[in-house]
Amino acid sequence: MNQNKRVLLIISGGIAAYKCLEVIRRLQDHNISCPTILTKAGAEFVTPLSVSALSGGKVFQDLFDLTDEQEMGHIRLSREADLVLVAPATADIMAKMASGQANDLATTALLATDKPVMVAPAMNPMMWQHPATQANLETLKERGVTIVGPESGDMACGEHGAGRFVEPAVLVSSVVSFLNQSQNLKGKTALVTAGPTREAIDPVRYISNHSSGKQGYAIAEALVSAGADVTLVSGPTKLAPPTGVNFVPINTADELLAASKAALPTDIAIFAAAVADYKVANAATQKIKKKDGKAPKLEFEANPDILATIASIKKGRPDLVIGFAAETENLIKNAQSKLKKKDCDWILANDVSEKTGTFGGDASEVHLVKSNANESWGHQSKQATARQLVEAIAQELKG
Numbered sequence: 073m074n075q076n077k078r079v080l081l082i083i084s085g086g087i088a089a090y091k092c093l094e095v096i097r098r099l100q101d102h103n104i105s106c107p108t109i110l111t112k113a114g115a116e117f118v119t120p121l122s123v124s125a126l127s128g129g130k131v132f133q134d135l136f137d138l139t140d141e142q143e144m145g146h147i148r149l150s151r152e153a154d155l156v157l158v159a160p161a162t163a164d165i166m167a168k169m170a171s172g173q174a175n176d177l178a179t180t181a182l183l184a185t186d187k188p189v190m191v192a193p194a195m196n197p198m199m200w201q202h203p204a205t206q207a208n209l210e211t212l213k214e215r216g217v218t219i220v221g222p223e224s225g226d227m228a229c230g231e232h233g234a235g236r237f238v239e240p241a242v243l244v245s246s247v248v249s250f251l252n253q254s255q256n257l258k259g260k261t262a263l264v265t266a267g268p269t270r271e272a273i274d275p276v277r278y279i280s281n282h283s284s285g286k287q288g289y290a291i292a293e294a295l296v297s298a299g300a301d302v303t304l305v306s307g308p309t310k311l312a313p314p315t316g317v318n319f320v321p322i323n324t325a326d327e328l329l330a331a332s333k334a335a336l337p338t339d340i341a342i343f344a345a346a347v348a349d350y351k352v353a354n355a356a357t358q359k360i361k362k363k364d365g366k367a368p369k370l371e372f373e374a375n376p377d378i379l380a381t382i383a384s385i386k387k388g389r390p391d392l393v394i395g396f397a398a399e400t401e402n403l404i405k406n407a408q409s410k411l412k413k414k415d416c417d418w419i420l421a422n423d424v425s426e427k428t429g430t431f432g433g434d435a436s437e438v439h440l441v442k443s444n445a446n447e448s449w450g451h452q453s454k455q456a457t458a459r460q461l462v463e464a465i466a467q468e469l470k471g
């Protein structure tokens with residue numbers, strides 16, 4: 073990362089504020105300096121001393137601090153950054169941003185900046201779902217603010233739902249890809265499939281798998297950062313769709329195929345979804361009841377192979393069709409035979425044996441397999457794999 077990159081971090085008040093200390097440290101690993109504004113509420117959760125000890129710089133708190141005004145006015149502070157990052161962003165600061173208030177240093181800097189703004193919300197699930205917060209979110213998105221997260225899960229307040237601050241590593245990856253983006257896929261269109269599918273047994277039960285969708289979402293995000301027009305067709309996940317994608321939610325493999333076909337023609341098609349190979353042929357239309365302890369007999373029939381179907385389209389086939397191979401053994405050999413069998417151009421071969429922690433984890437160990445070559449991309453975050461893939465795609469389409 074370029075030595076001169078600078079992110080103005082605004083820490084607003086919330087229990088997740090302590091996670092920003094890790095964000096600051098990880099940004100520095102990428103040589104990104106991090107001048108910080110700590111709001112009054114933010115200072116209730118982390119001390120200015122701990123922030124400045126990590127950032128190695130002054131922590132700005134007061135709009136009317138004359139020393140700060142002499143050293144670096146609030147306008148200069150916001151203009152000298154390459155990106156303004158609000159993390160964690162409370163419902164309150166999002167509301168202030170949406171309505172253009174400027175009654176403290178943080179909101180003044182946000183109103184005065186001419187730089188891109190990224191927001192990582194963190195709040196109680198009810199506050200997040202409140203129509204007021206959702207309306208503010210839409211306003212911010214319309215103005216081009218990049219939103220990262222929130223994630224779903226158990227909250228510090230004891231409740232469960234969407235509102236959890238994204239993992240610091242994920243946020244830092246988003247910042248790094250944002251700062252690195254080179255728009256080298258501008259004008260290109262892409263289809264990405266992601267997540268698991270769900271195949272009904274009856275109206276309340278289904279068969280699915282452990283796919284988190286993280287790799288597919290990271291790829292969609294990296295493609296958007298590179299300027300591509302992206303359709304993300306996804307089974308149910310806990311992730312928020314990346315900003316800027318055309319998002320198509322689906323449940324079954326049949327729906328995934330229909331939505332993927334509808335997204336064509338595209339220049340690029342990447343199949344990261346973990347599709348159920350079979351669906352229940354005799355799925356019940358009513359909830360199956362227990363019958364004297366007798367287990368119901370399920371019959372299965374094959375699902376369509378979405379990757380193979382689209383790779384074999386004669387007219388309007390995407391220029392680059394990329395599949396994944398999730399393998400627990402004979403990684404390269406199995407990936408090569410999948411490449412041939414499914415008629416795709418590249419396979420990203422993924423070692424999903426338990427020891428790698430790939431399934432559901434934040435990192436993966438990928439090999440790029442082509443018909444005549446293969447290369448290991450090593451163990452890295454799913455965001456890094458996504459960026460490397462986008463770089464490889466851009467090279468391929470250029471040449």
Ligand code: CTP
Pocket residue numbers: 265325343344345346347348349375376377378379380394395396397398399410
């Ligand atoms: N795939 C697909 N439709 C299916 C099954 C798989 O589009 N019905 C795609 C996946 O998105 C992935 C690739 O095919 O890009 C390979 O998926 P994988 O699960 O590794 O392979 P399978 O074809 O399911 O083969 P197997 O389970 O025998 O390894």
